[in-house]
Amino acid sequence: MSSDQSMTTEDDYIAFEGVRKSFGEQPVLRGIDLNIHRDETLVVLGASGGGKSVILRHILGLEKPDEGTVRVDGANITHLGERQLAPMRRNIGVLFQNGALFDSMNVFHNVAFPLREAKVRDKDEIVTRVRNSLDVVGLADQMEKMPSNLSGGMRKRVALARAIVSRPHCVLYDEPTAGLDPVATTTIDELILRLQRDYEVCSVVVTHHLESARRIAGRIAFLHEGTIRFLGTPAELDTSEDPVVQNFIAGRATGADSGDEIAKN
Amino acid sequence: MRQLGRAFLRFLRYLGQLAGLVVEVACAVAKGKIRWKLLSRQIFLAGVGSQAVIIVTGAFTGAVFGAQMYFQFARFGVESIGGAVVSIAMCRELAPVLVGLMVAGRVGAAITAEIGSMKVTEQIDALRSMGVHPVDYLVVPRALALMISMPFLIAEAIIFGVLASWIVTVYHFQVPEAYYWKWVERWTEGKDFAFGMIKGFINGAIIVVVSCHCGLNASGGATGVGKSTTKSVVIASLIILVLNFFLTLILTQFLRV
Numbered sequence: 001m002s003s004d005q006s007m008t009t010e011d012d013y014i015a016f017e018g019v020r021k022s023f024g025e026q027p028v029l030r031g032i033d034l035n036i037h038r039d040e041t042l043v044v045l046g047a048s049g050g051g052k053s054v055i056l057r058h059i060l061g062l063e064k065p066d067e068g069t070v071r072v073d074g075a076n077i078t079h080l081g082e083r084q085l086a087p088m089r090r091n092i093g094v095l096f097q098n099g100a101l102f103d104s105m106n107v108f109h110n111v112a113f114p115l116r117e118a119k120v121r122d123k124d125e126i127v128t129r130v131r132n133s134l135d136v137v138g139l140a141d142q143m144e145k146m147p148s149n150l151s152g153g154m155r156k157r158v159a160l161a162r163a164i165v166s167r168p169h170c171v172l173y174d175e176p177t178a179g180l181d182p183v184a185t186t187t188i189d190e191l192i193l194r195l196q197r198d199y200e201v202c203s204v205v206v207t208h209h210l211e212s213a214r215r216i217a218g219r220i221a222f223l224h225e226g227t228i229r230f231l232g233t234p235a236e237l238d239t240s241e242d243p244v245v246q247n248f249i250a251g252r253a254t255g256a257d258s259g260d261e262i263a264k265n
Numbered sequence: 266m267r268q269l270g271r272a273f274l275r276f277l278r279y280l281g282q283l284a285g286l287v288v289e290v291a292c293a294v295a296k297g298k299i300r301w302k303l304l305s306r307q308i309f310l311a312g313v314g315s316q317a318v319i320i321v322t323g324a325f326t327g328a329v330f331g332a333q334m335y336f337q338f339a340r341f342g343v344e345s346i347g348g349a350v351v352s353i354a355m356c357r358e359l360a361p362v363l364v365g366l367m368v369a370g371r372v373g374a375a376i377t378a379e380i381g382s383m384k385v386t387e388q389i390d391a392l393r394s395m396g397v398h399p400v401d402y403l404v405v406p407r408a409l410a411l412m413i414s415m416p417f418l419i420a421e422a423i424i425f426g427v428l429a430s431w432i433v434t435v436y437h438f439q440v441p442e443a444y445y446w447k448w449v450e451r452w453t454e455g456k457d458f459a460f461g462m463i464k465g466f467i468n469g470a471i472i473v474v475v476s477c478h479c480g481l482n483a484s485g486g487a488t489g490v491g492k493s494t495t496k497s498v499v500i501a502s503l504i505i506l507v508l509n510f511f512l513t514l515i516l517t518q519f520l521r522v
Contacts, residue, residue: 060390060394062393089393096387101391102391117396
């Protein structure tokens, strides 16, 4: 494992220190140590159901670790309550797996929502910023549509516009390309890269798409059985000699995932 | 025995969760976290949107009760007194309970279904991730809207119930109108009306707390939302029915009626 998991530094926006989390009897995170820098794109790669999204939920304080510490922008958020977390959360944009757009609002009001919550009262400013964000994702002409009238890819792009409209310090992407066709997948990947380039935000992308990870990642963290099995650049991932990493890259089933193992069970 | 103990513990935990939600709503209101736009929209949905249901419930309950009172009191030759019984019963018991049950079915179910759908599609997580407390945004406007609307809905049901009973008794059964109103006015006091208003306010709070709690704890996709919605209506209805008995005893003592 190539790792630079040193002590938290000024350059780190997010830091996990010995984070463990179980749901009932099922351990999901078994001691995660991970530092994510302010201007990098870190991709958390791993099998479906392996706890990748749980990492994102810990960053937002939507889940509390059973053990360990989560720091965001230097502050320990592990034991903060819902109201205490609010200022920190407003600095983070999130693209949820299915967009999580508000059904009752049209595209414009969905994207304007974070601005209104941040007490932006100037209507012209709201319109301008919403239009700019929707321009970035190429949907400025769809402002009046309701989420139910959008395709899956369009919903994700609107959700992306909503995630960046308040110019956050960090953007979290939960399976941004899951369920999309190859063209939509490339579009979303390019948007993530463009946002990274234009806004220089800290980006954390959770995915199980290897190709997407190679395209957008500065570093890749490979999550396996609740621990970070590999941490390094995409090039280092490809040359890793770890058999578990190699099996994942090659798409070979191992252990409990393998056909033999399933047949035995 | 052990299973009974577990069920009792689950029940206590559930009551604790409901109480926790009530405290959160009270704290949010005390801190002035009221979203007026959402509140007015919810008052419109809960209050104005329930008009047809409340008018039909109040009117036909009053009508059938008025008819029954006529049948029973006619045996003793005091059929004109039926209106007074209808009026008192509507104020104290029938309107608060029946409106409570109807609102639990119409508004409570809609609240659970809406909040539950938001929960299973991560919309509530999206709210939280934007620094918006779900209680402030979703529960407080609905709680205030229902607690404001319910007394008015009950007052409306009482009025339509008494009017329907008057039409049935006076125009169908030919009871002299002057006697009908004389007994209604003589036996119905402001305290009876207050009885219904207080119960309405409490029933409104029960419906909103139960339905929001069920919605916020929904899980398991569309099936889960359906189960939560059913659970919300059943629990709110049962609490309204059971608590109504105890409220009657307490309020009778308190209001000295």
